[in-house]
Amino acid sequence: MTDTPILDVQGLETHFFTKDGVAKAIDGVNFTVRKGEIMGLVGESGSGKSVTGFSILGLVDPPGKVVGGKVLFKGEDLLQADDKRMQELRGARISMIFQDPMMTLNPVLRVDTQMIETIQAHEKVDKQTAWQRSRDALAQVGIPSPEERMRAYPHQFSGGMRQRVAIAIALLNKPDLIIADEPTTALDVTIQGQILYETQKLCRETGTAMIWVTHDLAVVAGLADSISVMYAGRVVEQGNINDVLDNPVHPYTLGLLGSVPGHNTRGQRLYQVPGMAPSLFKLPKGCAFQPRCGYATEACQQDQTVTEPVPGRAVRCCHPQVEVSS
Amino acid sequence: MSENMLEIKNVSKQFVKELDIAAKIANTLGAKNKEERVHAVDDVSFHIGKGEVVGLVGESGCGKSTLGRMVAGILPMTAGDIEIDGNSILADKGKQNKANALKVQMIFQDPFASLNPRMRVEDIIGEAPVVHGLVPASEKSDYVAKVMTKVGLDPEYRRRFPHQFSGGQRQRIGIARALAVQPEFLVCDESIAALDVSIQAQVINLFMDLREELDLTYLFISHDLSVVEHISDRVVIMYLGRIVEIAPTDKLFEKTLHPYSEALLKEVPRIENRGLDYQPISGEIPSPLDPPSGCHFHPRCPYATEKCKSEQPKLKDYGEGRLAACHLIEE
Incomplete structure (x- = not known):
């Protein structure tokens, strides 16, 4: 697919200005979604995945504010659009599905x-x-x-x-883009299966692009075409769904995948990512994952740039685990 | 049979919504208002051996939590009997009964709601062992420190309040509270459902370590089949208050007997399954107020026959520790 992407997010930054300081909920997020593509946006609580969805639609409430970057929807920067234009777009060209349907329905x-x-x-x-x-x-x-x-x-x-x-x-209104924020988390397994089935069918039939925000890697595995993994407000790894899940390169993705119980793990100890997610007010210097990372070195104290260690993969890490996983 | 840690015998639980006064008056005038009766658990029997981990699986409203609460002695049952280590929990209240009750402890789903926000961690964990005379009050602090170390919490934090901990740590406090009375049997009701993936792994590992260290028996209630597959020896699957299948975990994931188990297993999202063509089972769980006749699953079952609509299938033994309730299974 060489056509222009439906959505192109560049360097998006959303900060929350609270009395305890500035929380950088989103700190430079880039991704693109093409026509008919389903992108899984994965992360743990507090990683900024939901705020990303809200920022695209201009639904961030104070004390939060989108402070930088571009959200190009079919070439138009949504961050520059006025309220009237956003109202035209919301619900018509871009729509959102929330976790709790009772919040959507009157x-x-x-x-x-x-x-x-x-x-x-x-x-x-x-x-x-x-x-x-x-x-x-x-x-x-x-x-x-x-x-x-x-x-x-x-x-x-x-x-x-x-x-x-x-x-x-x-x-x-036959939107071009749907942002789905954990829409199946509250549902039972068989019902979740039904919803995933309908969604997949609809995207294939209508060519609607979709951002599927979730913490559940297994759901994304069956549904999405591409995946972006978020940690502490940044995308740490993104690429084609099969590539990322089969050969994760970022230590966080590796850890996350290792900690999911699966078919072949019965009775064995699960890999556990040591420690816990840092507070957004006290992010570690450099790479935010560095205190929990088994591969961390001196270089991790510096800000990480996005590299492409494997073709088609964007990774924010200075020692991607290419040879380990392949 | 003291080989079994837990023996559940024909247990039922009904919740009845009695008629209010207006409906009663209307009835005397000829209206036909009936009490609403929910068969939350309907004639369920199974056992758990000592040191065994049994996963109890089902969708919301299938009665799995109600059953877990009855086992833990929080809810009274309507009919049947539960034996813990050979002693009925219905027996007269006495010292023996109290000792029995202590053997079973429960760990809840929500680590935010199940801890008293106004108590210090030291008191949350230490209250029960002191009350039950397991430790003298003067040694409470040391004892709490020991239990906290066991579940991977820093004993330095014992003067803190629950809100000062993260979700995963709070779940550990809940586990420590249960372990403090030296139980032999833990009922875990969706104990990891509210946690993040990486924290989930930590708590699952903790459960497995404790099992080895303390020789614990678990009833692990969950809707998440991949977690249940990971930690349990046997799986019990419930649908609308009844057991549809019991099987050793490896056997179940090899081949299911009951159509509902088959559907349930197929729906589990897995990392290994990419670009799925989802083929979901149709329909929803019927209301337990008015369950379908015969086999409860027949309106959603692709193989249902006339017999399934009229006759309730019995749980039959198919060898190798497998039981299932379905008319259609060939011997």
Whole structure:
């Protein structure tokens, strides 16, 4: 795919100005997402993965502020766009799916009202057409008897069904990009399977690009085309999903993959990344992972630059573990 | 049979929502309001051997936590009996019973909600052993230090409050609290679900170390099959209050007997599985208020027959320690 990317994030920086100091939640994040591509954005709590999603949509609340970088959506810098332009884009060209569908849905409005509202906010269509499109969207995400369900209130749906409604709403205006923030974390395994299946199908059919924010490497493994691993506000490794999972190069990715219980680990000790994630107020000098890293040297005290130790892979580390993993 | 640490015999638990006064009045006038009755656990029997780790798996609402709470003695059961180390937990209250109750300890899911925020760690861990006379109050501090070291916490921190610890450390405090009364059997209810991946690995390793060191028996309740596969010897799978399959872990992951287990195992996302074509099982878990007739799984089962709709399958033994409840399994 050589066409221009749907989304090109360059050097994004979002800081939170609190009374305890400045927390650099995102500190220079770069990535691109192409048409129809699903990118997994993986990290542990506090790594800045959710804030990245919010920053793209301009939804960072004070004391947080996007202080630098560019978010190019089809060539247009969203950080320079005014509120009116962002309103046109949000929900129409870029939409978001949250972890808790109850936060997306208004509990006192029927589903049809909310869906029709979403369409009419962005397009001049009559109610009839909007209703039909909404119904089709519900059917598309696998909700049985959509015509009756249109008249239901959110509390009358189960958790999995509610998440489907949220996804249907995100799809209504046929967006170019969907940002999904841990949409299956709260769901059961079989329901998660169903949602992943629908999502994958939709992205393939409609060519919608997607950023799938999650802490679960296993979910991303089955779903995404590419992956970016975040640690303490920075992307430490990114590349093609198979390459990264089979031959991780950054010590953090290595550790993360080693700590996931899998088929062949029964009864063995899991690898554990020593220590814990640092506070954003007291980040270590240089590479933020350096105090927990088994390979750390003097050079890690310096700021790390992004290199390409293997073709197609961006890694922020001065001693990538190329020979170890291959 | 003192070979078994835990023996669960035909245990059931029903939650009943009784009629309120308005409904009762309406009933005397001829309305037909009925009590709402949830069969959270329905005639469940299995055992856990000494030193064994059994994983209890199922989706939300299948009754796995209710069962765990009954085993730990937090919830009374509606019918059946639970024996710990050969002694029924229903027996008269007495010294023996108290000693028995101490043998079972529970570790909860949320390390934020299960610790009293206004107590110091020293008191959280040390209160129970002092009350039960395991350690004299004068030696509490030293004893707590010993237990904290065991779970990998720095005893220097024992005067601190729970909020001064991270999630993983808090879960360790919960584990230390359970270990302080020298239990033989731990019930872990989703104990690692709320933790980050790298912290999860630390806690899983801790559970395995403690098992070796203290010869512990575990009932490990989780919805995460890959974690259960990693640490348990046997797996019990529940669906809507009933056991659908029991099998040794390696046998289960080789081949499942019950269609629900098959579906559940297929849905587990794994790092080894890339670019999946997800083929999910359809439908959702029915409401336990009004469970389907016959086999509870039949509305979602791709192989269901007429018999499945009318007759409840019994849990049958298929050899090699495998049991399953399904009409369709060939002998």
